[in-house]
Amino acid sequence: MKIAFIGLGIMGSPMAVHLQNAGHDVTGYNRSPEKTRALVEAGGTAASSVADAVAGAEVVAVMVPDSPDVTEVLAGEDGVFANAAPGALVIDFSTIRPDVTAELAEEARDKGFRLLDAPVSGGEAGAQNAALSIMVGGSAEDFAAAQPVFEAVGKTIVHVGPSGSGQTVKAANQLMVAGNIALLAEAVIFLEAYGVDTAAAVKVLGGGLAGSAVLDQKAQKMLDRSFEPGFRIELHHKDLGIVTSAAREAGVVTPLGAVVAQLMASARANGDGSLDHSGLLRVVERLSGRSG
Template sequence: MSNIAFIGLGIMGLPMSINLVTAGHTVVGFNRSSAKVEQLVAAGGSGASTIAEAVADADIVVTMVPDSPDVEAVVTGEDGVFAHAKAGALWIDFSSIRPDVASRLSAEARDAGLRPLDAPVSGGEPGAIDGVLSIMVGGDPDDFAAAAEVLDIVGKTIVHVGPSGAGQTVKAANQLIVAVNIQALAEAVTFLEAYGVDTDAALRVLGGGLAGSKVLEQKGQKMLDRSFDPGFRLELHNKDLGIVTAAAREAGVVVPLGSAVAQLVSALVARGDGGLDHSGLFKLAGELSGRSNG
C-alpha cells in the first residue's frame, strides 16, 4: 500500500479519496474547505494544513481540482507540489484541464523529478462513489503501469491513450459527446411531455433501443423529477466546452453541435444556474418552447 497525497476533495475527489482509504492506502488530504478534510479523516484518512505537508511523504500525489489555473496554483510556485514532493513520486492529475496546459505542466513535473500522468475521469459523482469511473490517461506507459494501484480502485474502464496531454484531449471529446447527448435528451423529454406521453414508460423503452445511453440512464429521471442537484455542475461543463471549442478551432475542426450546446450552457451559467447539474439544460429546453421545465 502507498502513501497518497490527495489534493482537492470536492464532489468527485472526496469519494475517490475515501475509496483509496477503504482499499488500505494511507491518504493525506488537502482542501480549501476544512469540512471536506474532516470527512476524509472520519473515513480513516488524515488531513494536512498545507500542500507541502500533504505531499512530504507521498509516493503518489493526486490532484482533483476544477480548472487549469487551479492545477497550476497547487503544483507550481514555492508552496506547490513540484517544490515539495519527493523525487520519483507519481503525480496523477484527475482534473479536466486544457491539453496544452497538461503537456506543459507534465514537462515541468519531469524537470522536478516527478512522473506525471494526466488522467481525467468521466462518470460523475455516482461513478466516483462506486469506483467505476472511466479514466483516459496520458503519459509514459511505465508510469501508467505504476499507477495501477490507484487507478484500479477509483476506475473501471482505464485506458492509456497516448503521451502527456492525450488524456485531456480524449476528455474534451467525452465532454462534447455528453453535452450534445444531454441537450438531445432534454429536447426529447420536452417533446414527449408536450404530447402527454407516459414519460417513465417512454424513457424505459427508449433506453432499451439504439437511443439508450449512460446519459439517458443517469439524467433522464433527474429531468422527470426536476431534480438538478449537482453530480456535475453546469459551470464546470461550461469550462470544458470552452476547452473543446478552443481546441477544435486550433485544430481546424468544425464542431457545430458542440458550439451550439456550448452557447446554451453558457446562457444558463450567465443567468445564475451554473451550480445546477448539467441535466439543467432541460430547464432551458423547456423555456425555449414556452414551457416550464424547472
C-alpha cells in the same frame, strides 16, 4: 502506498476514501477544511496545506476544477513541485486544457517528477461506486506504476497516449455527453408537450438505439426537475470551452458542439451554473416558452 490527495470535492472525496479503504495511507488537503471529514472518518489524515499533504508522499493525486487551479497546486510557490519528494508520481485527475497539461508535464520532468494526466468520466455516481472511466496520458512506465491507484477508484482504465492525450480524450467525452444531454432535454420537453407518459417513454427509449448512459442517469432527474449536482453546469461550461478552443487550434469544425456550448453558456448566464448538467432542460423549457 503513501498518497497525498489534493482536492476533496464531489469527486475527490469519495476517490480519496476508496484509496484509504484499499489499504493506502492517504493524506488529504482541501481549501475548505470541512471537506476532509469523510477521509478522516475512513482513517485518513487531513493536512493544513499542500506542502503538508505531499510531505513524504510516493503519489500525489490532484482533483481540482480548472487549468489555473492545477497550475497553482503543482507549480505554485507552495505547490507540489516545490514541496514533494523528487521522483514522486503525480496523477492529475482534473479536466483541464491539453496544452497546459503538456507544459506541466515538461516542468515536472525538469524537476524530477513524473506526471500523468488522468481525467475521469462517470460523475458523482462513478466516484462513489469506484466505477470511473479513466483516460490516461503519459508514459507507459508511469501508467503501470499508477495501476494500484487507478484500480481503487476506476473500472475502465485505458492508457491513451503521451502527456495531454488523456485531456484530449476527456474533451471528446465532454462534447458527446453535452450533446446527449441537450437532445435528451429536447426529447423530454417534446414528449411533455404531447402529454405522453414520460416515464413509460423513457423506459422504451432506453431499450432501443436511443438508449445511453446519459438517458439512464439523467432522464429521471429531468422528469423530476431534481438537479442536485453530480456534475455542475458551470464545470461542463468550462469543459466545452476547452473543446471549442482545442478544436479551433486543430482546424476541426464542431457545429453541434458549438450550439451545445452556447446552450450551456445560457444556462450558466441564467443562474443555473450550480445545478447538475441535466439542468440544461431548463434552457430548452425557456426557449420553448414552457418554464414556470
